[in-house]
Each structure stands twice: as structure tokens, then as C-alpha cells.
Amino acid sequence: MALTKELTDKPFQLFPFSYFCDKFTVAKSTLSEDVQTVRNGLAAYDLGIIETVAGASGGVRFIPYHTAKSDNQFLGELCERLNSPDRVLPGGMIYMNDLILNPQIVSRLGEIIMQRSIELKPQYIMTVETKGIPLGLSAAKAFNIPMVMARKEARITEGPAVSISYLSGSTKKIQSMSLPKKALPHGARVLVIDDFMRAGGTANGLCELAEEVGAEVVGVYLFIAAKEPAKKLVREYASLLTLRGVDETSKAVDIVPEML
């Protein structure tokens, strides 16, 4: 039980066998059997995967994995809630704070992003204030890596910062964004995450900012990306959901899940 909790609390962290043998005062053979039991139990109920790594520097680690079917279903149900007419706001915006600030929902979204971008091997999650933060933190938790946060203006509480100006894709306004200089080490692999993307101006700004401090952007992941405009300011991106359209008069919203 304690084995399950420790492993699942710290996804991706490789625990040497000796760590658990010492902690639980059991032989390695007993621990191996316990690990096998945990693995089968979690797998049987689609709760995640236990990986064992052989060798002197080996050990055991947990990866919060769900089947594609169960992820698709989760995203589909979320779309049903998002497509409710009472969420439509002036300007065709959609109210979704109740969903992205719900810890259970946003944790699962972070795990899905992790699972779908696991091969990118990011070392940092990067987002921009404000609404990208809960999703970014959840993805960081699922990967068990740190998050860094760009601000709309440099803050005295964050020390020396690098700033860039960027053109907001939808409003065509020049805006600025900054990141503390010490936030990202040189060469760090960064996954950019935000809640919503229309033309991609903000996402592109985040990429430029990361590159400005010498980091490498390995991917851009959104909660919702609008289908229009088809031409985005970022070269490549992925999203969990796609906004195909919203009609302010009829209050019809058409958000669909990206199925795997």
C-alpha cells in the first residue's frame, strides 16, 4: 500500500530497489513480488503503469497511464459540458474557469498531455499567466518536472528577466512577455502549455522567449485550439480539444475532442 502511494505520488521518479528494501525491511525477492502485485492491480483498472529498470542503477517507477479509450471518453464528456449554450459570452468567448480550476479535471488533463507527448522528453513545462497555470502545473506534476511561468510584465519579485514583444494573432496588438533569467537552464527541453490558442501569437511568443534564454522548445500543447484561422503563428502544436465554431446569436458551441 505504502509502495503504491509512494510510487504514484512521484511519477517517473526511479526508486532504486534498495530504497524500498531498506524502508520496508524486506528482501529484494519479496519486493519484486510486491511490485508485480502493484503492477497488475494498477493495470487491471487502467490506473497506470509500473516500469522496472534492470541493472545497478535500476529500480522501479510509476507512469500515470490511461488507455486511449478512457482518455477519449473523458475528453468527450468534457466537450459535452463545454458545448452548453449558457457558457457563451460576448465576443464568442466560452466560460470554462469552473473546469480548468477543478483539481480533479485539470489533473487528468495534465496526465493526458503527458501521455500524448511523452516521447518529447521535456525537462520543463513553460506557461504564461494566468489561465495556463493550472494546466501547466498539472502536466508538470504528471511528468514530475518543474514549471516556469512567463509574465505579461517583468516583476521586481522575480529578479533579472528577459523580455520580448510579440504580435497578438487575434487582436493584432503588440504585447510583451517576460521570463526570469534564472528560470530555465541553457539547452533545457521545454514543453509550452497554454489554455487556449486562436492564431497562436501568445504560443509563438512563449517559444521565442524560451529560445531567447537558450532553451529548446520540444512542443506546444493547448487545452483548446480554435480551428480558425487555419494558419497559425506556431509551426507545430497539438491540442486536447478543437473549437470548430461558436455562434454568438444561437449560442451554439462546437468543441470536439482530439481522439487517439
Add this chain to the structure above:
Amino acid sequence: MALTKELTDKPFQLFPFSYFCDKFTVAKSTLSEDVQTVRNGLAAYDLGIIETVAGASGGVRFIPYHTAKSDNQFLGELCERLNSPDRVLPGGMIYMNDLILNPQIVSRLGEIIMQRSIELKPQYIMTVETKGIPLGLSAAKAFNIPMVMARKEARITEGPAVSISYLSGSTKKIQSMSLPKKALPHGARVLVIDDFMRAGGTANGLCELAEEVGAEVVGVYLFIAAKEPAKKLVREYASLLTLRGVDETSKAVDIVPEML
């Protein structure tokens, strides 16, 4: 194993015995034994508590509990890191983004806040952008309740909002803050959380805003509260850490944990 993971993923959620009996196709007597095993395992390693509630509407739930000793030690180690001279910024501010954006650290801080304010029985966590968000979300996750977020200005993407003006306690500037009208139901019990408090102007503004929409503030919890000024704008508050002083010249920082 699946039992442990499901319970610990959804703290405070009461799972009826029948839910697990059906899911794992076991008799209630077997399940009771399994629950007992999980309880002992988690308790033995200070990972949390399993509560069983008797009766027709009863069941079993997990509460992420750590001993006061282990929480004190965690906060003490965090203070050692915060008291490092290279964190001191102009104006006597302290760089702490790397800590409050680290998902492992902030999750644990959220659990400690939950544990220390559990008797307040909040139904919502409320915070203000930007740096309060990771801690607020972590506390919301530990309590398994939703979070709401005040903004420094009303946003079109959040619909009708209530706004207030407040006097920042340290800068003496008039600022404004807003909350979407539909964020909090009338009479909801709200725990206000923020990363840092000096004079308490922002925390007091959050309380006023919550009361303005008809909610009830049951407590104010900070990551760090400054010892000076001793007279705060909020009547009652608690913090995990206290900033006793910072000397910009010698770069000496004196942050201490609030021990239980």
C-alpha cells in the same frame, strides 16, 4: 493496489463499500480486510489516513495526512533553501518561483494547509492571480474542492463580474480586483489562499470580494507572512512560514517555519 490509488487520487471523497465490491467483485468482508491492510500500510509510513464511515450512506475515504513532525521538518528544510543569500532581490524581495512552481513541493504545501485548516470545512479555495494559483490549486486538490480565482481586472472571457477597489497595504495604491459572478454560490464557505502577505491589503480585498458575492470567508492562509507590519488589514490569518526580516545589504534572510 487499485484500491490505494483510487482512494488517494480523490482525497475526502466518500466511496460507498458497494462501489469497490462491484468494481473488484469481492465480498464486503474481503473488502473490509483490504481496507484495513491499506490503512495500516499508509499509516505505518506517514502517508495518510483511511477513514471508514458506518451506516447505509457510509463508505471509505482517504485523507492525505502527515505527522506534525514530518510537516515541520519539510517546512524547516524549505526555510533553509529560502534563506539563501542569492535569493535576495532589490527592494528586499525574495525569489521563490522555483519552489512554488515545483509540483512536488507545492503539492505538499497544499496538503499541509489542508491539514492545518481542516476544521474550517471550506467548500471553495479562493486565490488571486498570479503567484497564489499553484498553491491554491494544490490546497484545492488536497481538500478535493474547486478553486476560484480573482483577477486584477475583469476579463471578457469570464463573463459578468463583481469588482472591488482596495488599498494595497504596502504600496498604499488603490487597486482593483474582480471575480466572475457565477464563480461562487451564495453562502459558500471559502478559504482564501495567497503566496505572500505583508500588510494584508490583497488578502483583505479577497475577503471583501468573496463577501460581496455572498460567500462566507472561513479563513485566510498564506505561504509566507511578513512579521512586519504587526498590524495587518485582515483580522485573522495563518501562514506556513514567517518572514522575520531581510537585509538587502548583507543579503541575510530570516524566514522561519510555523511549527505545529
